[in-house]
Amino acid sequence: MTVTYQEVLQQPSVWREAAAMLAARSDEVAAFLKPLLARPDLRIVLTGAGTSAFAGEVLAPALSRKLRRRVEAIATTDIVSNPREMFAEDVPTLLVSFARSGDSPESVAATELATTCLRAVHQLVITCNADGRLAREHQDAASSLVLLMPSATNDRGFAMTSSFTSMLLTAWLALASDENIQLTDQLATAAEQVLARADDVARYADRGYERIVYLGSGALGGLARESALKLLELTAGKVISYFDTPLGFRHGPKAVLGERTLAVVYLSNDPYTRRYDEDIAAELQTAISPENVLIVDAQSSDDAWHVDGVAAVNDALLALPYVVIAQLLALRFSVALGRMPDNPFPDGEVNRVVQGVSIHPLEP
Structure with missing residues (x-):
């Protein structure tokens, strides 16, 4: 059995674990988010790269409808290459960052550019790697909250699987739902039937x-x-x-x-x-x-x-x-096709954590 297949199979269990972890921090999460969500002028931006960005694309339409406010999915790759356009409107902003490793150059740069371009920005970091740079840099920041996923979701396989679903679920539960454990169990049971x-x-x-x-x-x-x-x-x-x-x-x-x-x-x-x-x-x-x-x-x-x-x-x-x-x-x-799912690119043409990205300074 490949590592990737194991990480697909583990999803129902890690969803339940992620929901329990979030429930244990419910007071802390509410203290951070409720004052922000009470602001009618708050803009919420969901960001990440690749699969992490797609978590935002799944969530943005539903969160916008649920919260009755503007929620946008903007990839870190777009923020890093065009920060003045992505943050053209200087309004109070909650930047929600999704990151499996938290070590991709764009992940950290996007959070830094938000702080540079905006006068009032809070950061919700949802990541699977406690040792990643993104988690470390925001762990003790006054305007940030880091939500760590179960350690097993820091997928060892090339492709993001349980990391994607666990971060997506956690963001929804944190921002839009009071049904935490019951809802998660319903979704996990459905996934178990799919896996069967x-x-x-x-x-x-x-x-x-x-x-x-x-x-x-x-x-x-x-x-x-x-x-x-x-x-x-x-x-x-x-x-x-x-x-x-x-x-x-x-x-x-x-x-x-x-x-x-x-x-x-x-x-x-x-x-x-x-x-x-x-x-x-x-x-x-x-x-x-x-x-x-x-x-x-x-x-x-x-x-x-x-x-x-x-x-x-x-x-x-x-x-x-x-x-x-x-x-x-x-x-x-x-x-x-005879590929290796855990490492489909053995020659390194594409990497698990993106390489070769240079972050250029933003000129005044």
Whole structure:
């Protein structure tokens, strides 16, 4: 069993552990966040690089609706390269940083640039590495709060799996939910049911697909992006992946479809949004054949991979059991192609912690 597969399997248990850790610090977290969230002019920016950035993309639409305020997902890579544009409006800001290692150059630089560009900024750091530079530099800062994930989530494998889901869950519980343990157990149980069906993904990997398209709306759009990256990473680019929204896909990107394309459609729990998701799923079943369309749904088992027990949860949380399916698919495709999932790039073309980035000083 590969390390990456073990880290996929451990997710239900580490989610429960992460929720318990957060509950133990509930008074401290509330003391930090409640005064900030009481400010009507507060801007919340969710940031990270790669998969960590996609955690923000999943959360931003749902948090904006839940908190009834502006919540934006901006990658650290965009903040570092264009800080004056990303922080053009000097308003009170809560910068929420997601980082597995906390040692990526952009992770630290983004927090420093926020302090440079903004007069009033607080920092919530959610990371899996207590020894990372990001955690160390913010641990004792007066305007910062560091939330550490269970140590097992500092994934040893190349691809982020349990780190991504644990940080996403913790951010939601800290910012938007009072249901901590009960909600987490519901999500963990759903993921356990997905993992029990791990062998079901084998038939897709055995068909020799050359391309996989992931489609999702709103919060599930960020999930589609993370799903596409996971496949690209673990197959070392041998299977081309693409992501889009169901409505956006028709505007040109639909040209990616072919006989050896698998389309994965994530159905929303929002009754209005899911109409559009169902429309594209039906259209794809006609365009490329039903067997080449994988529909992932929490509400109906008809023609879908049904994820049980989460039919009423927010789409941002629905992403947690849904992404386990994408992780399993990426693993199966990687193995089928003879790759090494724990290290798909043995020659070092792509690294677990990004290398080669120079942080340039911001001139006045």
